[in-house]
Amino acid sequence: xxxxxLVDGEAPVADGEQYDYDLxxxxxxxxxxxxxxxxxxxxxxxxxxxxxxHPISSDWQGGxxxxxxxxxxxxxxxxxxxxxxxxxxxxxxxxxWEINGDINFNWKKLLENKTNEIVRLNxxxxxxxxxxxxxxxxxxxxxxxxxxxxxSQPDGSKQRYTAKHILIATGSRAQRVNIPGKELAxxxxxxxxxxxxxxxxxxxxxxxxxVEFASIWRGMGAEVDLFYRRELPxxxxxxxxxxxxARNLEGRGIKLHPGTNLSELSKTADGIKVVTDKGxxxxxxxxxxxxxxxxxxxxxxxxxxxxxxxxxxAIKVDEYSRTSAPSVWAVGDVTNRINLTPVALMEATCxxxxxxxxxxxxxxxxxxxxxxxxxxxxSFNPMKNSISKRQEKTIMKLVVDAETDRVLGxxxxxxxxxxxxxxxxxxxxxxxxxASFDSTxxxxxxxxxxxxxxxxxxxxxxxxxxxxxxx
Numbered sequence: 001x002x003x004x005x006l007v008d009g010e011a012p013v014a015d016g017e018q019y020d021y022d023l024x025x026x027x028x029x030x031x032x033x034x035x036x037x038x039x040x041x042x043x044x045x046x047x048x049x050x051x052x053x054h055p056i057s058s059d060w061q062g063g064x065x066x067x068x069x070x071x072x073x074x075x076x077x078x079x080x081x082x083x084x085x086x087x088x089x090x091x092x093x094x095x096x097w098e099i100n101g102d103i104n105f106n107w108k109k110l111l112e113n114k115t116n117e118i119v120r121l122n123x124x125x126x127x128x129x130x131x132x133x134x135x136x137x138x139x140x141x142x143x144x145x146x147x148x149x150x151x152s153q154p155d156g157s158k159q160r161y162t163a164k165h166i167l168i169a170t171g172s173r174a175q176r177v178n179i180p181g182k183e184l185a186x187x188x189x190x191x192x193x194x195x196x197x198x199x200x201x202x203x204x205x206x207x208x209x210x211v212e213f214a215s216i217w218r219g220m221g222a223e224v225d226l227f228y229r230r231e232l233p234x235x236x237x238x239x240x241x242x243x244x245x246a247r248n249l250e251g252r253g254i255k256l257h258p259g260t261n262l263s264e265l266s267k268t269a270d271g272i273k274v275v276t277d278k279g280x281x282x283x284x285x286x287x288x289x290x291x292x293x294x295x296x297x298x299x300x301x302x303x304x305x306x307x308x309x310x311x312x313x314a315i316k317v318d319e320y321s322r323t324s325a326p327s328v329w330a331v332g333d334v335t336n337r338i339n340l341t342p343v344a345l346m347e348a349t350c351x352x353x354x355x356x357x358x359x360x361x362x363x364x365x366x367x368x369x370x371x372x373x374x375x376x377x378x379s380f381n382p383m384k385n386s387i388s389k390r391q392e393k394t395i396m397k398l399v400v401d402a403e404t405d406r407v408l409g410x411x412x413x414x415x416x417x418x419x420x421x422x423x424x425x426x427x428x429x430x431x432x433x434x435a436s437f438d439s440t441x442x443x444x445x446x447x448x449x450x451x452x453x454x455x456x457x458x459x460x461x462x463x464x465x466x467x468x469x470x471x
Contacts, residue, residue, distance in 0.1 A: 021047045024149050024163035026141035026300070029066020031332035031344035032169030033125055037132045038349050047135040047161060049151045053122050055115060056189045057173060059299070060140065060154050064125035067171050067333075068341040070118050075192045076212060078114045083219025087252075091388030105220060107197035114192070137161075146305040146325045165327055168300065168307075168315060169348065172293035172333035177204065181265030184272050185287040188213070198222050198285035202274050204262050205290030206233040211245065213288055214254050225282060227257040238361040238411040240377065240395060245413055248392045262287075295334045312336065321347055362461070365399045365408045372402040372462050374434070376454040382415055382447060396450050398434065402460065405433040410451070420448045 021044075025036045028050035040046045051062030055071060063070045089103055129136055137159075139151040143166070150160045174187030186194075188209050201217045203210050206228025218224045226233070226249070232242040233249070233256075250256055257276070264275040265287055274282045295314045302309060308316045308324040314336030317323055321331050332344035365373050376398045385392060394414025400407050410424045427436070442449025 019147065019162040019164045021045050021135070021161060021163040023047075023165045023167060024141075024161055025049070025167045025169060026149060027066065027169040027171060027296075027332075027334075028062075028064045028125065028129070028136075029169060029171045029332065029344070030068050030341045031171075031348040032066070032167065033064070033129060034345045035167050035169060035331060035348035036129065036134045040132045040134050046133070047137055047163070048129060049137040049139055049141040049149070051140060052138060052154075053119070055118060055193050063122045064129070064136075065118070065121050069121050069125065071189045071192055073341060074121065075114050075118055076188075076216075078117060079110070079192070079216045080212065082110045083216045086219045086221070087390065091384070091390055094388050105197075107220070108195075111193070111195075140299065142299060142301040143305045143307070143328070144301070146327045150301075165329065167348075168297075168323075168328065168330040168334055169332050169344070170296040170300065170334045172295050172336075172339060174289070175292055175294045176289050177262065177291050179262060179264055181267075181272075182289075184265045184267060185289045187289055191286075191288050194286070196285075200271065200282075200284045201225070201286045201288065202262075202272075202282060202284040203227065203288045203290060205288075205292075206230055206235060207290060207292070208234060210288070210290035211249065213290065214249065215252065218252050218254050223255075224253075225255045225257060225284075227260045227262060227276065229259060229261060231258050233258075238397060239363065240397060241411050241413040244379075244393065244395045248413075251391050293333065293339065295336055297334055310336070361409055361411065362397070362399050365401075366461060366463055370403075370463070372460055373408065374400040374402050374457055375459045375461060376400065376434075376456070377458045378450045378454050380450070384415075394447055396447075396454070398437065398451065398454060400434045405435055407432050407434055407437065414447065416447065420451070423448075424451060 023036065023039045023044050023046045025032045025046065025048040028048050032048060036046045036048045050064055051060060053063035053070070054061035057067070057071060068074060089099060092099070126136060137151050139153045141149050141151050144150050144160060147164065147166070148160055148162050149166060150158055152158050174189055176182045176185060176187065191213055197220055198217060200223045203214050203224065203226045210226060210228065211233050214224045214226045232239070232246050234242045234245055246256060261277045262274060263277045266273045268283065271283045271285050272287050274284055274287060294312065297309055297313045297315055302315070305325045305328055307328050310316055315323055315330040315334050317330050317335050321329050321335070323330055331347035333339040337343070362373070362375055377395065379393055379395045382394050395412070396414075397411040398407055399409040407428055410421060410428065412421055437452050438455065440452040442452045
């Protein structure tokens with residue numbers, strides 16, 4: 001999806017009209033901080049408002065850094081690191097390590113260190129804004145008109161500020177499924193701050209948040225049941241990658257329940273009773289709803305400025321990230337476009353063409369291609385696993401335009417995938433061809449070298465062909 005940069009596109013201003021700020025930003029998450037810093041570096045006078053810090057968000061709690069830093073990507077990855085050691089301990093045995101006695105895991109220690117880190121990062125973001133010359137205001141922002149923001153404090157006090165431009169970057173919040181007993185479930189916010197590690201966990205959802213928490217809790221020794229509506233988890237990702245992920249999840253001992261939803265939760269002496277739409281019953285210590293997020297727009301008073309939203313409350317923007325009010329802009333999850341931190345960062349930097357991930361999946365390439373596409377794949381057992389005997393294969397894929405030889409997309413499922421794919425993303429952004437990959441010398445021994453040694457065509461697909469799977 002493209003984002004464009006508007007040249008000489010400032011909203012018209014009455015002659016002699018003065019504002020408190022050139023730009024006022026509502027929300028100091030990834031997009032808001034990036035947008036305010038960038039604007040300030042160009043000489044604009046900028047202010048930003050954000051709620052007081054707390055690990056779990058609410059109407060009056062937030063923090064500088066937003067969802068990703070405080071209750072999303074960063075704390076989640078810390079837990080992923082913690083959970084990964086369980087498998088490493090098992091793998092080490094076949095590398096000659098003899099571990100005698102019990103290996104104990106201290107959940108509270110990990111939780112304390114996680115909290116300390118996000119508190120530190122909250123302070124880092126505040127210092128970054130301060131050093132950039134951005135004025136920070138604590139409180140909840142809402143619109144008074146297309147050039148005025150009112151910031152409300154928890155004590156009821158309010159202050160108004162005017163600005164030539166307003167940028168809304170309030171993000172989104174986790175939502176709960178509307179079933180009986182929904183108040184007994186938690187969202188990802190609470191899952192990152194549980195006082196006790198669950199022994200039995202039920203997760204509803206098939207997206208990456210659900211899959212990640214299933215892997216985290218299983219890695220820490222919990223029994224995990226994962227329920228989702230589709231045949232495979234991770235809808236929207238490449239289908240072959242999804243198949244590999246599903247097999248690996250089952251290989252780790254996670255119980256998968258495809259095509260199944262939850263219908264009711266109730267409290268019992270043994271825990272939370274979970275009833276599925278197929279009549280199955282389970283008892284769990286924790287039930288996590290990972291079923292999507294809702295834009296944080298309901299308290300912004302958008303209608304007074306003529307800012308339009310869609311049926312779920314997402315702010316409508318054009319290809320320049322401008323709303324229906326010419327002086328009001330919006331980026332990130334509140335617009336419900338591609339709800340990921342790198343996209344919010346790119347949108348906020350210059351409202352220009354956005355690149356997320358590494359291009360197109362096979363299914364997307366088929367939809368957009370005018371001619372045939374070539375698919376190259378490689379599936380193998382990582383060298384480390386050949387010794388540890390861990391049964392998790394790595395799969396890599398390149399999707400190539402048959403006519404131009406340009407690589408349209410790259411996918412990978414396996415260890416170090418984020419590090420490898422990030423580098424490939426640069427190559428795709430520069431228009432790399434399959435010949436470019438083939439002429440590159442691989443770094444040996446490494447998994448990454450597979451991307452430059454895929455010589456054998458796996459399949460040739462025409463746009464009129466049915467995708468490999470459509471789950």
